[in-house]
Amino acid sequence: MKRKKKYKNNFLERLDNLLFLVENYLIGFFLVTALIIGALQVTLRYAFNTGFEWSETVFVLATIFAMLIAGSRAIKTEQHIAVDVFVLLLQKKIQIFFKKICYIIFLSLVIYYLIAGFEFSQFSKMMDVISPELDIPEWIFYAMVPFAMTFFLLRLIIKIFSKTDLHLDNAKRVNKIIKNG
Amino acid sequence: MTIFLLITVFLILIVIGAPVAVALGGSVILVSYFMDPMPIAVIGQKIFSNLDHFTLMAVPFFFFAAALMETGGLVKRLVALANSLVGHWTGGLGVTTVLSCCLFASISGSSPATVAAIGKLMYPALIKEGYKSRYALGAIVTAGSIGILIPPSIPMIIFGFVTETSVARLFIAGIIPGIIYATGMMIMARYLAKKDKNILRPKASWKIRLQTSRAALPALLLPIIIMFGIYGFPEFNIFGFEYEGGAIFTPTEASIIATVLAIVIGMYVYKELNFKTAVATMIKTAPSAGMIFFITTNALLFAYFITKIGIPQAVTNFVLSLDMPQWLFLLLINFIFLIIGFFLEGVPVVLMFVPVLFPAAVQMGVDPIHFGIIVVLNIELGLVTPPVGLNLFVGSAITNQPIWEVFRGALPWMIVTIITLFIITYIPSISTFLPNLFYK
Numbered sequence A: 001m002k003r004k005k006k007y008k009n010n011f012l013e014r015l016d017n018l019l020f021l022v023e024n025y026l027i028g029f030f031l032v033t034a035l036i037i038g039a040l041q042v043t044l045r046y047a048f049n050t051g052f053e054w055s056e057t058v059f060v061l062a063t064i065f066a067m068l069i070a071g072s073r074a075i076k077t078e079q080h081i082a083v084d085v086f087v088l089l090l091q092k093k094i095q096i097f098f099k100k101i102c103y104i105i106f107l108s109l110v111i112y113y114l115i116a117g118f119e120f121s122q123f124s125k126m127m128d129v130i131s132p133e134l135d136i137p138e139w140i141f142y143a144m145v146p147f148a149m150t151f152f153l154l155r156l157i158i159k160i161f162s163k164t165d166l167h168l169d170n171a172k173r174v175n176k177i178i179k180n181g
Numbered sequence B: 001m002t003i004f005l006l007i008t009v010f011l012i013l014i015v016i017g018a019p020v021a022v023a024l025g026g027s028v029i030l031v032s033y034f035m036d037p038m039p040i041a042v043i044g045q046k047i048f049s050n051l052d053h054f055t056l057m058a059v060p061f062f063f064f065a066a067a068l069m070e071t072g073g074l075v076k077r078l079v080a081l082a083n084s085l086v087g088h089w090t091g092g093l094g095v096t097t098v099l100s101c102c103l104f105a106s107i108s109g110s111s112p113a114t115v116a117a118i119g120k121l122m123y124p125a126l127i128k129e130g131y132k133s134r135y136a137l138g139a140i141v142t143a144g145s146i147g148i149l150i151p152p153s154i155p156m157i158i159f160g161f162v163t164e165t166s167v168a169r170l171f172i173a174g175i176i177p178g179i180i181y182a183t184g185m186m187i188m189a190r191y192l193a194k195k196d197k198n199i200l201r202p203k204a205s206w207k208i209r210l211q212t213s214r215a216a217l218p219a220l221l222l223p224i225i226i227m228f229g230i231y232g233f234p235e236f237n238i239f240g241f242e243y244e245g246g247a248i249f250t251p252t253e254a255s256i257i258a259t260v261l262a263i264v265i266g267m268y269v270y271k272e273l274n275f276k277t278a279v280a281t282m283i284k285t286a287p288s289a290g291m292i293f294f295i296t297t298n299a300l301l302f303a304y305f306i307t308k309i310g311i312p313q314a315v316t317n318f319v320l321s322l323d324m325p326q327w328l329f330l331l332l333i334n335f336i337f338l339i340i341g342f343f344l345e346g347v348p349v350v351l352m353f354v355p356v357l358f359p360a361a362v363q364m365g366v367d368p369i370h371f372g373i374i375v376v377l378n379i380e381l382g383l384v385t386p387p388v389g390l391n392l393f394v395g396s397a398i399t400n401q402p403i404w405e406v407f408r409g410a411l412p413w414m415i416v417t418i419i420t421l422f423i424i425t426y427i428p429s430i431s432t433f434l435p436n437l438f439y440k
Helices: A002-047 A055-076 A092-127 A144-161 A170-180 B002-015 B020-035 B040-049 B055-071 B074-086 B092-105 B111-128 B133-148 B154-163 B167-173 B175-195 B206-231 B251-269 B275-308 B311-322 B326-343 B346-363 B368-383 B390-399 B403-426 B429-438
Strands: B236-238 B241-243
Touching (some): A002 B055, A002 B251, A002 B275, A055 B275, A092 A144, B002 B020, B002 B275, B040 B275, B055 B074, B055 B154, B055 B275, B074 B111, B074 B206, B074 B251, B092 B133, B092 B206, B111 B368, B111 B390, B133 B175, B133 B390, B154 B275, B154 B346, B154 B368, B167 B175, B167 B206, B167 B368, B167 B429, B206 B251, B311 B346, B346 B368, B368 B390, B368 B403, B368 B429
Antiparallel strands (some): B236 B241
8 A cells, every 4th residue: 555655656756757847848948939039020020121921920829838838837836826815714634625626626627628629629620721821730729728738637637646735825835936936 | 697606606616715717717617518508619719819819928028027137137236226326315225125116117017026026135135224124024015016007017918908908008107107106105115214213324425326327227228128119219210221200019029128138138248147047037937927828818718708698798787877976986996906906916806807897997988098007006905915915925925024014014005005096096197198198
């Protein structure tokens, strides 16, 4: 039993580390891309009176993608804003119970969005819509939602199955965020 | 029945501590499933298309600009400049805190970011100089709220995005209220310091002032470039280089330029930043903006649903049926936002309540820009009121003081916020003068 628990914790820890690494690469790559393209767009337009017709689309898509993945990271760092003043009035055990319930509700919503995003990507693929600026199928953009929701899903699974911290009050949480990013 | 169920589910989720985004999205999905089904693919499309707006992209980049300013050493130079200019006044360090917050606010669009950046430097300095802990805490958390009034401002971007109001107009509308608010804060800083009989500091010599000004000049150029970029220069033709006048870039492009300049200044002028740290800072800051994006997409889904079932129209009709004068309506709006501000943060407040109240405000003859500034000022008040005042949490976290102590410190300073709110509410021209001047 103990061995099984240890194995589970090791697995969750490894999954957490792997996600952390992949998130870092994705957020970093897409933000730098967005920043370079955004800066290039302004410079080319105003200094050289020229530009690429695809730059705004790529900038927006790269930023959205980075932000969706950053939303998944915000689950790890507990940065999703919640009104926890009422729960804080309860006993620690009940607080943890409600926290788990909230994670399960969050997970249900994420699964729904994953399916919804997948359905819409499929629909878009079926319609064979091509982006006029990038000349690539638009379903690729819409696939961002199910892709990012998979990260959300994994993060929430880690939260649900790993040992829950005793409920942090908001000040401690902000402190943790400031320290750990 | 649908609205009753929607509000009940939303409130249950909020009370049990579910994230605001989950409460918004979850309540819509559940209620629409039973009462007014929406095709699943439509929701899939909305999750993406709700975010697919160029204006919204300014939010993460203003966050990054603020974080990079701190890592790149821009903030400490701005604080040193403010200190050398006003540090010798009665309550000099309190005034320095307010002035530093204003300077930082002109690049950052976030209040908590302003509190964290300035507070970390100013709190130890204030305590060292013999200021009472409550004075220091109050100065940091309330002056930090200027961050969202002086342009650029993240709540203003969200407000403009939700109501389709020009973000550039909203930004410029925040300048005069920002100056009034900052002046009020400085007066309060002097008054409280006089009451506490704080020791006066020696006046900085002109040599030191010149040194700090020179050191802070690159950092000061940032807000100047942003403002000129958004509002433009008059037309000119120099040596064949012709410029037709008008804006050079949009607020979103301004956020990109601010980020790039913060990196360039941090890397090549102050030499406290390298490419690796710059990227790491952006990755570290990204979850704050990612969280806002997730709330935004859920809140817009919520707004879509309530519009579909006719709530904003019903609220507008109800307000009009009351036949109340505009001053009473504005008082009511302030009261509603005050209550909401006790429990919710700025961005969710704008995303959830502005779509419902904005049509009623417009029908009552309130200028959209004026309404936007009133909302932002109410958010400022909400940031320093418990139980959910983000500035209080940040203030408590960076100073290791209990929340209650931070709130007690903020109390006298909040008088300034409330007075400013009333002045801005009942003298609309303070907010509309500059936008009308620039956009005839």
